[in-house]
Amino acid sequence: MTKIRLVYLASFLILSASFGFKAIQSFNSAPAPHHAQSSPTDSLRANVAEWQVLYDSLDLADKGLSPTAFAYAWYGFQKMKFTSPIMAIADFSQSSTRKRLYIVDMNEKKLLVNTFVAHGRNSGNEYARKFSNANESYQSSLGFYRTLGTYQGKHGLSLRLEGLEKGINDKAFERAIVMHGANYVSESFIKNTGRLGRSLGCPAISLKDHKKVIKLLYNGAGLFIYSKDKAYLNGSKLLATIQSQLSNDQPSESSLRYTSSI
Template sequence: MSKSLKKFSVFISSFFIFLIHLPFVFAKTIPHKNLTSPVSIGASKVTYSTHDGEVPNSNKVSAYDSLQLNTMGLSKQAFDYAIRGFKSLLAMGKLNNDSIISIVDFSLSSAKKRLFVIDLKNYKVLYNTYVAHGRNSGAEFAEQFSNNPRSNKSSLGFYVTGNTYDGEHGYSLHLEGEEKGINDNAYKRAIVMHCADYVNERYIESKGYIGRSLGCPAIPKQVYKPIINEIKDGSCLFLYSPNQDYISHSIFLKNAS
């Protein structure tokens, strides 16, 4: 074979290889979006996904982490237990409002904003504010709890919010305790959500903690109406404490680690 023919053969081979790889030269890489938005919350699971669909084998991002609830003071255990009970109540058909969950974290000082109202479907914290505990539950911290009438103590556990009414404390919200022997006397005890003058930062500056109720989760006057209107009529409210007696007896937290 002549030298010119060999050169021509090499040129043809090189050009053919170039044509094969040409599409890959101009191809673009499409990055995955961050896994941040919840798309559904059912009776058995909470699912998070991207707008373009979930990436296989991607890491799940929990609502607790994505909403940075730890930086707001809410304990991880309180949130995990709250979601566990929420799912159970939903499966039982108890919740008319499955978009909202409210958590009171009694592991925190009453001088801290320990009420968290979370929109699970739109993925945001709607309210984070102060909330009182019963006067016989403790001073700065709620440490003792009771379901007994006239105990003036808070009752832990899961509640379903009821209807609103105008009473002794003005616009208020009925609460239905869902745990037998733990908080099921709430209606009989008139344990409701209402506003109180003693739930404010001036009281904290004076005493080191907010005032206490007769067992009701009382909240500040500045925000009580929008909060009550947001959570009324069948949403889940969870009053949490790392109290082992409660945790071991709660039907919603049975066998919880």
């Protein structure tokens, strides 16, 4: 009787082992679950989410930066593949009395500088309203730029800029549109006149900040000069690829809580 029980037990163990092996083999050989291939739209949505996270983490709404300006700048920075991780945004939708230049380290996810920046004298008084790519227009040019090298000019240390958008700012180099320091970019000038001073089209910055800013942006950083100007928004080929996608994701401009810079 004991022998019969042992035979049954051995048979049971053999069958169990065999079944277990087949189950494992069947599981391992089962086809992997199907995942839909990611589309460019899926990738873009991931990018949009990323810029929103960074925008919020740096408290840029409280600092007055348009979410639209940041979204476009973030996308352009990825697209243009600048050699430096530093991205600068001049938000000309804001009053010149506000600190509307933002410099962000994209690798470290840090806001490095938030300061004043001037627009061209023929672009407007307190606000920049008109923009041009033409020589001697003395107006600012919108769009994306790549920073080049420095030189010593009539304004001291200055940073050359290369306009990257054809027909929009590509004459920047021949127009001598550069970043330089100027004594009319200061809080005291604002208090005396109700606005910042204006340049001949250059994104001029304060003498207090210009060396630090130029050192950060030198040789390969990105600069984006933004406005709500319809001619630019409709004419930029770079922005055309993302405007419709962003329109459903970005915060409302009216929801921003602007704070005074002076």
